[in-house]
Amino acid sequence: MRRRDFLAASGLVGTAGLAGCAGFQLESSSSAQEPALVENRPDGVYYPTHVEGMKMVGKQTVGDYTCALTYSYPHRFWLFTGSHRQKVALKGEDSVHLMPVVWDNEAKIVPPDVNPQITVEQDGERVANVSPWPMLSQPMGVHFGDNVALPGDGTYQVSIRIGEPSVKRTGSLKDGEYGPATFEFEFDFSESKLNEIEYTDIPSEKEGTPGAVVPSEMTTVQMTQAPTKDALPGTVRATGTSDDAKLVVTTIDGAEPYGGSTDQTYLAVSARTPYNRFVLPAMALSGTLTRDGETVFDGQFDAALDGELNYHYGTALSNVQSGDELEITVDAPSQTARHEGYETAFYQMDPVTLTL
Template structure:
């Protein structure tokens, strides 16, 4: 969908195909049902699911970036090793979200900062950082609630990059520049109600499960491969803080990795939906016959085959080795409801290697 199509659809009220809800300002509480009592310290089904609308997609070089909007909603920021809830503000108009991926491999890029500027008639209405976030229906993205100056046409610019984490393989020399795509959209509060769905989940909320990711025609779902489809030789799997960890070994180090020997890659992901979990600090220890064969940090890395992971070159891995993965700091990524109580208290993950 291009911008002209978007504006035409919004102007005629035909862009949205999802059921409407009651007035946002008059019924603000319906956008934030009471949280589940006794929420588990694990991933759980939230109280509700919100739809979203795509403004458009722009590509530049290997970057592709999509901009979306939904109702303003509560979310949680990380404060050291705890979460801190951000409530819906009385002036908030939308929740704006951006997804970024590699245009050639459709690999999600959950590793760089994004900032947002919204203008109207040449004047700046919003200028802020977009929080890196995890949600159950969208996965990793960048987003925040924004307050607009009422109904009208706005221009949103998302500045993204360069990517700061290590890149390997064909990504080794990619994503070194910043891109700043702009999108024009029309905001009408009454139209928003007819464009974006809102569904409460009274029969499932609080269960240890997750809602299904949304399917988007113009943007890939940012899921990691199942354990059995990861490149290399799978060394083992484990769980910590309800996050799933997959450890794999590549005989050859990917381009961009210093050191000698094979490559140990650890892929943390959310349960149920296999979304990457970025912004954590990991280290690993390999023990063999009572001796330490490796003890070091695992570096945040973006690779076209392994996707987002943490890895290091090691001298070697043998059958019977004991691999311990330690979470030195929990993920600093912000969370939507259903993720705010988990990925916090994370014990070491131990695996007995069988080759």
């Protein structure tokens, strides 16, 4: 169904709603373009009110990266700064939600740390300059996006520049060259084409209940998921849950590929969403490892991107033994922006204690 047809048929045009949940500040939603938020949203991942499709502008490869420029309807999302959550509501001038999806050609991983800068021009004049947010959505996982105001229908030139990565690379990605790159696209925008994008309403009896929609089937755009437990390298020691985030701990003998030494053990924490296994980047994690009541490690886990582990948090230790107790503390939740269905999860995260 097209969005405009659905909203007209369901009487949601111009509807205002108020939604909140225990432990969170109530947030109002009043929009002619989106239905009201679900009332009493749960403290965790939930089915959103709707799912929007997207259109492809184009795809280009430069050096070690490929960038696909996609777009959809402008929509609400939430920003996370430290432990503060802020809703970004739609503005009347918002025309489109631009989403550049960048991935590593070799590892087929979407890195959340390349910080794209988007410049939109028409007839040689700049009409928009945007630094899109790293985002997490149920259909797409990690990507970049932001709402953009355009003057109207027409042809636009879009330049996307990515910077050098800020997160260390390990394993097969350790020696890669990941310098800046620029991608150029021509974007033929019209409101009629925008309104052709698929818009799926989630049944009222399902929206707001625990769960997640299935990932997008748009095969021309790379989407990465955390490895299954069986596919993780090393020895999987334990799995814990904090505010709906799954934390899987694995250890690998020989930490040299990960910045340690050959006689050390690399302990990695793979943080992912439930249901779809999307990675949870930009967290601050620390841990305490105890053995027979004595502390053998107390420190930070460094964020890293690896060809086998994907985005994870890890540290090199002298050794890890069966029966060791590991307490994982989330000093800051994932700082990625969230689409509807993820904004109430991975937020107020309690420490997790695991027996390895």
